[in-house]
Amino acid sequence: MMNENNLSKGTMWQATTSCDPAYDGVFYYAVKTTGIFCRPSCKSKVPNRENVSFFSNAEEAKTSGYRPCKRCRPDLSIQHYDPFEYVLEDTMRLIKNNYNKKMPLHEIASRIGVSRFHLNRVFKKRIGCTPRIYLEKVRVKKAKELLLTTAFNNTEIGYQIGFQSMSSFYHAFKRNTGLSPSQFRAYYTGNTGSKEME
Ligand SMILES: [Zn+2]
Numbered sequence: 219m220m221n222e223n224n225l226s227k228g229t230m231w232q233a234t235t236s237c238d239p240a241y242d243g244v245f246y247y248a249v250k251t252t253g254i255f256c257r258p259s260c261k262s263k264v265p266n267r268e269n270v271s272f273f274s275n276a277e278e279a280k281t282s283g284y285r286p287c288k289r290c291r292p293d294l295s296i297q298h299y300d301p302f303e304y305v306l307e308d309t310m311r312l313i314k315n316n317y318n319k320k321m322p323l324h325e326i327a328s329r330i331g332v333s334r335f336h337l338n339r340v341f342k343k344r345i346g347c348t349p350r351i352y353l354e355k356v357r358v359k360k361a362k363e364l365l366l367t368t369a370f371n372n373t374e375i376g377y378q379i380g381f382q383s384m385s386s387f388y389h390a391f392k393r394n395t396g397l398s399p400s401q402f403r404a405y406y407t408g409n410t411g412s413k414e415m416e
Contacts, residue, residue: 225245238258238259248279251269253283254285261304354394364379
């Protein structure tokens, strides 16, 4: 549908800065300062325009001395390349590193560089749940750890792992484990001393 010969440098630069996957396989961009070339959709840091050159195929970029980016793998054919794989990896990493903060989906999506709708759909399709549910699972996993290894009470743990209220912590925990936080602690540590918060 697109022919690189028809693409202006302005169009290619626009596709590069917006990480547009529609141009993957159509052209490649290389960055002089890093010696690396990428697909347009690559989520690596946007380079300075003056360091960028464009190539219509990966071979050309390699011949000019550039190495393929390890992240977007422009050396692999488009059929073997999954542009969403690193979107998913980035999303999971972002959630794991920030699970204890308030993190609405639109913020995750904008930090990853895709639309909220798109992220939700792709994530659900590939991971089997939405990013919100994934975040909940990460938090519950952390809560279990804290319940078993610390003396913090339920309220302290709930807030520490990013829940905005005790009831949301309680419901999320129960949904994922079938037990309330106190029941879980008592069941696995034999410690029934902590006061039931629910
Ligand atoms: Zn790349």
